[in-house]
Amino acid sequence: xxxxxxxxxxxxxxxxxxxxxxxxxxxxxxxxxxxxxxxxxxxxxxxxxxxxxxxxxxxxxxxxxxxxxxxxxxxxxxxxxxxxxxxxxxxxxxxxxxxxxxxxxxxxxxxxxxxxxxxxxxxxxxxxxxxxxxxxxxxxxxxxxxxxxxxxxxxxxxxxxxxxxxxxxxxxxxxxxxxxxxxxxxxxxxxxxxxxxxxxxxxxxxxxxxxxxxxxxxxxxxxxxxxxxxxxxxxxxxxxxxxxxxxxxxxxxxxxxxxxxxxxxxxxxxxxxxxxxxxxxxxxxxxxxxxxxxxxxxxxxxxxxxxxxxxxxxxxxxxxxxxxxxxxxxxxxxxxxxxxxxxxxxxxxxxxxxxxxxxxxxxxxxxxxxxxxxxxxxxxxxxxxxxxxxxxxxxxxxxxxxxxxxxx
Amino acid sequence: xxxxxxxxxxxxxxxxxxxxxxxxxxxxxxxxxxxxxxxxxxxxxxxxxxxxxxxxxxxxxxxxxxxxxxxxxxxxxxxxxxxxxxxxxxxxxxxxxxxxxxxxxxxxxxxxxxxxxxxxxxxxxxxxxxxxxxxxxxxxxxxxxxxxxxxxxxxxxxxxxxxxxxxxxxxxxxxxxxxxxxxxxxxxxxxxxxxxxxxxxxxxxxxxxxxxxxxxxxxxxxxxxxxxxxxxxxxxxxxxxxxxxx
Numbered sequence: 231x232x233x234x235x236x237x238x239x240x241x242x243x244x245x246x247x248x249x250x251x252x253x254x255x256x257x258x259x260x261x262x263x264x265x266x267x268x269x270x271x272x273x274x275x276x277x278x279x280x281x282x283x284x285x286x287x288x289x290x291x292x293x294x295x296x297x298x299x300x301x302x303x304x305x306x307x308x309x310x311x312x313x314x315x316x317x318x319x320x321x322x323x324x325x326x327x328x329x330x331x332x333x334x335x336x337x338x339x340x341x342x343x344x345x346x347x348x349x350x351x352x353x354x355x356x357x358x359x360x361x362x363x364x365x366x367x368x369x370x371x372x373x374x375x376x377x378x379x380x381x382x383x384x385x386x387x388x389x390x391x392x393x394x395x396x397x398x399x400x401x402x403x404x405x406x407x408x409x410x411x412x413x414x415x416x417x418x419x420x421x422x423x424x425x426x427x428x429x430x431x432x433x434x435x436x437x438x439x440x441x442x443x444x445x446x447x448x449x450x451x452x453x454x455x456x457x458x459x460x461x462x463x464x465x466x467x468x469x470x471x472x473x474x475x476x477x478x479x480x481x482x483x484x485x486x487x488x489x490x491x492x493x494x495x496x497x498x499x500x501x502x503x504x505x506x507x508x509x510x511x512x513x514x515x516x517x518x519x520x521x522x523x524x525x526x527x528x529x530x531x532x533x534x535x536x537x538x539x540x541x542x543x544x545x546x547x548x549x550x551x552x553x554x555x556x557x558x559x560x561x562x563x564x565x566x567x568x569x570x571x572x573x574x575x576x577x578x579x580x581x582x583x584x585x586x587x588x589x590x591x592x593x594x595x596x597x598x599x600x601x602x603x604x605x606x607x608x609x610x611x612x613x614x615x616x617x618x619x620x621x622x623x624x625x626x627x628x629x630x631x632x633x634x635x636x637x638x
Numbered sequence: 639x640x641x642x643x644x645x646x647x648x649x650x651x652x653x654x655x656x657x658x659x660x661x662x663x664x665x666x667x668x669x670x671x672x673x674x675x676x677x678x679x680x681x682x683x684x685x686x687x688x689x690x691x692x693x694x695x696x697x698x699x700x701x702x703x704x705x706x707x708x709x710x711x712x713x714x715x716x717x718x719x720x721x722x723x724x725x726x727x728x729x730x731x732x733x734x735x736x737x738x739x740x741x742x743x744x745x746x747x748x749x750x751x752x753x754x755x756x757x758x759x760x761x762x763x764x765x766x767x768x769x770x771x772x773x774x775x776x777x778x779x780x781x782x783x784x785x786x787x788x789x790x791x792x793x794x795x796x797x798x799x800x801x802x803x804x805x806x807x808x809x810x811x812x813x814x815x816x817x818x819x820x821x822x823x824x825x826x827x828x829x830x831x832x833x834x835x836x837x838x839x840x841x842x843x844x845x846x847x848x849x850x851x852x853x854x855x856x857x858x859x860x861x862x863x864x865x866x867x868x869x870x871x872x873x874x875x876x877x878x879x880x881x882x883x884x
Contacts, residue, residue: 590727590781592711593687593720594741594797595748608731608780 233263237356245358249332255339259352266347274530275348275472277560278497283442283468284350284414300327307373314381315360315389315415324370330361334392338420341448343474343505350444350470354388354418361390366427369398377406378415380441386414393419395427395455404432404622407465412440421449423457425479431459432622436629439466439494446472453479460617463490463498464629472501477511477539488517489610491633492525492557501530502546506539506569516613517548520606521557522637529561531576537568544572550580551609553602553637603634639700640665640836641805646697647861648678648685655681657861658697663805666833670847671840672872673858674880679840680724682858683809686838687721688714702804715741716748718804718835722794722811729781734793735763737781738800745801766799770826787814795826802830807838812846824849844876857883 237244237260246252270276299311300320308325310317320327335358344351366372380387395401407415423429429449437443443465449457463469475484490498504513517529533544550559563576583605591601607614607630614630617623641663648656655678663669673679685692686699688711699706702717709717743753754762767777770792782790791811798806808827812820827850831837839850847855847869855871856863857880864883865871 584727586727587729589687589689589711590723590729591732591737593715593723594737594801595712595715595744596737596741597712597744598710600740600744604732604737605729608729611731 233356234260240357243359244356245330245361246332246335249335251336252332252339255336256356259356262346262352263349266349268349273347273349274501274528275345275350277528277530278499278526284353306371308375310374310376311379312362312376313379314385315362315378315387315417317362324367325372325374326365326367328363328365330358330363330390330392334363334420335390338390338418338448343476343503344446344448348446348472350416350472351418351446354390354416354446357386357388358390359388361392363392364394366393366395366399366401368396371400373402373404375404375406378409380409380411380413380415383412385411387416389415389417391417391419392422393429394422395424395429397424398426399424400428402430402619404619405434407433407435407437407443409441409443410438414442414444416444417446419445419447421447421457423449423451423455423482425452426454427452428456429458431457432619433459433461433471434622434625434629435461435463435465435469437465437467437469439496441465441467442469443467444470446470446474448474448476449484450476450478451482451484454481455479456483456485458485459487460613461488461490462626462629463488463492464633465498466494466496468497470499470501472499473503475502475504475513477504477506477513478508480508481510482508483512484514486513486515486517487613488529489613490519490527491630492519492527493522493633493636494525495523496525498525498527500528503532504534504544506533506535506542506544508536509538509540509542511539512543513545514543515546515548517561518610518613519550519559520553520609520633521550521559522553524554524556526557527559529559529563529578531561531563533565533574533576535565535567535569535572535574539569540571542567542569542572542574544574546576548578548580549609551606552580552582553606599638603637606634606637639663640667640702641838642698642700644698644700646685646699647695648681648692649695650681650692654695655692655861656685659858659862661856661863663836663838665804665836667854668831668837668839668850668852669854669856670852670872671838671856671858671863672842672844672875672880674842674884677858678861679858680809681861683721683724683807683838683840686714686807687711687719712744713748715801715803716745718745720798720801720803720806722791722798722806722808724809724811724813726782726785726790726794728783728785730783732781734777734779734781735760738763738797741797742800763800766796769829770796770799771822772796788816788819791815791823792819792826795823799826799830803835805836805838806830807840809840810842811839812841812843820846821849844872847872859883
């Protein structure tokens with residue numbers, strides 16, 4: 231079945247299919263699909279992708295009406311169970327949760343930072359069948375934990391979420407993805423940080439091998455605001471974490487961190503595109519991976535510094551440990567700088583575990599396996615010890631121990 | 639015999655480094671090996687510790703009634719062999735204290751001894767560090783990371799005094815040390831010396847041997863020991879260099 235037929239057939243289950251403007255936009259997307267050659271070599275969104283898994287359209291679109299849960303158990307602290315990409319509406323004097331609206335969709339469709347051949351974002355926009363919007367009201371300091379649950383096999387969730395932090399607000403957001411059914415989540419997070427606001431966004435990904443998780447985040451950051459994203463990927467299934475960030479006003483910041491633990495035939499694709507569009511902005515990226523067996527990873531990174539963006543600081547770092555000769559990690563950090571007063575750097579180090587360090591530790595009586603494990607833990611020690619949330623830290627440590635128990 | 643090296647020949651990447659080397663060390667003895675650059679001294683130290691880059695062409699090594707080649711790197715350490723590295727490796731993120739605690743317990747486990755608990759280990763570490771003039775704050779850091787040359791060597795000796803080996807091999811421990819640091823390090827070694835343990839000291843210079851008195855001095859040239867004797871040999875080398883042995 232081609233995309234056009236598939237779209238027509240499932241229209242009734244797709245959000246906003248009655249909206250004329252959205253219809254027109256979607257027709258454009260269908261055209262892009264039909265005219266694209268799916269050139270895996272030159273399209274970063276298709277690297278390491280088994281096209282058949284995502285484009286044969288045998289999946290279900292109709293989402294069962296499971297009810298999500300919202301708890302406001304402590305002051306300023308909320309826990310949400312989002313079922314199949316949906317969330318109940320909720321409102322108090324600090325936050326507001328609603329379904330995603332036509333206008334949010336249209337607003338996002340106007341952005342030009344995401345390439346028009348990113349087919350996963352296009353699929354998301356075309357077949358959107360879930361999503362919500364969370365607004366943090368002015369000057370509030372909020373914690374939210376979201377557990378993302380998928381209930382059915384063969385289901386594909388095309389979900390668009392909007393997070394808006396109003397002026398002076400702060401959000402500590404923890405998202406858990408721990409799905410075990412044969413399904414795909416294609417999620418687009420659209421984040422807007424108004425003046426002097428903060429969002430600390432943790433994503434813990436630990437899906438089984440038959441669940442594919444595709445997350446694309448778009449953040450736009452205004453004056454004196456900071457977006458921080460920390461992704462810990464322990465999934466056994468395919469995971470893509472792409473991030474597009476626009477530092478729109480002075481003194482805004484994006485800190486992006488991704489740590490992934492791969493084994494078997496697993497793949498993790500990572501991409502970042504940070505646009506510095508104003509002066510005194512800062513971006514910092516650290517992507518680290520441990521790859522065992524025949525696993526694969528990519529890190530495409532682009533930091534673009536506009537000519538007005540003087541005093542920019544932009545750093546990119548990727549590191550990888552290959553525990554097997556058959557594992558591979560492709561890293562391509564790029565800087566495009568059009569301003570003349572900037573501090574930018576990029577670096578990439580990928581290789582097997584340091585044999586001299588192993589020898590040193592073994593020469594003190596440690597077994598080879600214990601030495602290997604201690605070196606893996608030390609490789610990510612800096613990132614793990616920087617987690618200031620005790621509960622998160624414990625969760626990550628437990629998952630790390632589980633991953634290490636499989637390292638031979 | 640405590641350590642018996644017989645007719646040992648070793649190569650790395652098609653280059654023969656050790657050639658029919660013989661060396662015997664008894665319990666309680668201090669041996670020094672001196673030799674010019676490239677004579678194979680560090681290779682000998684690495685082969686004893688079990689580094690896997692080398693190909694053993696011929697010969698045998700017996701250590702405490704074990705065929706050394708039957709033991710892997712960690713088993714050698716657990717049996718009481720210790721190499722103080724010429725260039726200690728920096729390992730960021732591996733904290734000194736838990737690393738050493740785990741090292742000492744792996745040795746105790748092999749010897750069927752009771753493992754040392756956290757508190758007793760902390761006390762032991764603190765007292766040994768203080769003997770070596772090592773600041774307690776340094777013990778909170780990662781292994782060798784950001785240490786000066788002198789600190790690295792001092793930290794090697796600290797590990798040695800904690801692990802209390804039967805045979806300690808000091809591979810150019812004096813290199814990069816100023817005179818004060820050299821004194822602290824050699825005092826540490828002398829304190830550890832008993833009638834039950836042995837030392838193999840590898841050095842270019844006599845200076846170290848002014849502080850640690852060897853029972854035997856061997857001259858190593860081109861992969862073999864060409865002369866053995868007492869500390870008078872060290873004085874001879876200090877005066878005339880290695881030229882006459884080559």
